[in-house]
Amino acid sequence: MTTAELYKELNFVDHSREKRLYYANLVIDNPELISKLMAILFMVNDKISPRAAWVLEFMCSKNITLILPYLDEFTEKMNLVHLDSAVRPVAKICELLTIAYTSKDRNNVKQELKPIHKERIIETCFDYMINDEKVAPKAYAMNTLYLFGKEYDWIHPELALILERDFHLQSAAFKARARHILKKIKKA
Template identity: 70%
Template sequence: MTKAELYQELNYVNHSREKRLKYANLVIDNPKLVAPLLEILFNVDDKISCRAAWVFEFMCGEKLEAIIPFLDTFTDNMHKVHLDSAVRPIAKVCEYITKAYYGKEDHLLKTHLNEKHKEKIIETCFDWMINDEKVAPKAYSMVSLYLFGQEYDWIYPELSLILERDFQLQSAAFKARARQILKKIKK
C-alpha cells in the first residue's frame, strides 16, 4: 500500500473503536506503513492528520514497540500537532511511552528511549499543561510528567505549581486527576 492509498483509506476511519482498531492492525501487520502514517499525521493542517493520529494511538496501544524505529520522527514532530482531535492521541502515546519506560515489566523502550526523546516529551507535555488544551491531553501529560519526575527532580516543583495554579479554573476531570498527581508528588 502506498502513502496515497493509505491516505485514502484513512477517510474511512471514524471515532468508532472498531474502525480505529481495524486500521491500527493493518499498520501493525504492515510495518512499512508506519512511516507514511506518521508523514500523514505530521501534516498537521490536514484534517486527515487527526485520523492518522487516532490510528497511530491504537497501533501504539496494541503494539507499542512498533514506535521504536520512529522515536526520533515522533519526538521531533509531536509539538507541531495542534488540532484538538490529534493532540489527544499524541498525548496518550506519550503516556504509553512513559508508562512502559518507567513500568516494572521489561520493555524494549527502556533501552531505546534516549535523553533527547525524554526531553522533547517533557517539553511538549509541559506545553500542553500551560496552553489552552482540552482536559484529556492535560491529564495524559500529568501522568507522563509525574513519571518523568521520578528521574528529573526539577519536574515536581514545576508540575505542582501549574496544577495548583490552574486547579480552580479547570473542569472536574482536571481537578480529579490533579488531586491524584499532587497527592503522589507529596508522598
C-alpha cells in the same frame, strides 16, 4: 500501499473503536505503513491528520515497540500537532511510552527512549499543561510528567506549581486528575 492510498483509506476511519482497531491492525500487520502513517499525522493542518493519530495511538496501545524506530521523528515533530483531535492521541502515545519506560518489566522502550526523546516529551507535556488544551491531553501530560518526575527531580515541583495555579480555573475532570497527581507527588 502508497502514502496516497493510505491517506484515502484513512477517510474511512471514524471515532468508532472498531474502525480505529481495524486500521491499527492493518498497520501492525504491515509495519512498512508506519512511516506513511506518521507522514500523514504530521500534515498538521490536514483534516485527515487526526485520523492518522487515532490509528497510531491504537497501534501503540497494542504494541508500543512498533513506534521505537520512529522515535526521533515522532518526538521531533509531535509539538507541531495542533488540531485538538490529533493532540489527544499524541499525548496518549507520550504517556504510553513513559509508562513502558518507567515500568518494572524489561522492555525495549527502556533501551530505545534516549535522553533527547525524554526531553522532547517532557517539553511537549509542559506545553500541554500551560497552553489552552482540552482536559484529555492535560491528563495524559500530568501522568507522563509525574512518571518522568521520578527520574528528573525538578519536574514534580514545576508540575505541582502548574496544577495548583490552574486548579480553580479548570473543569471537574481536570481537578479530579490534578488532586490525584498532587497526592502522589506529596507522597513521593
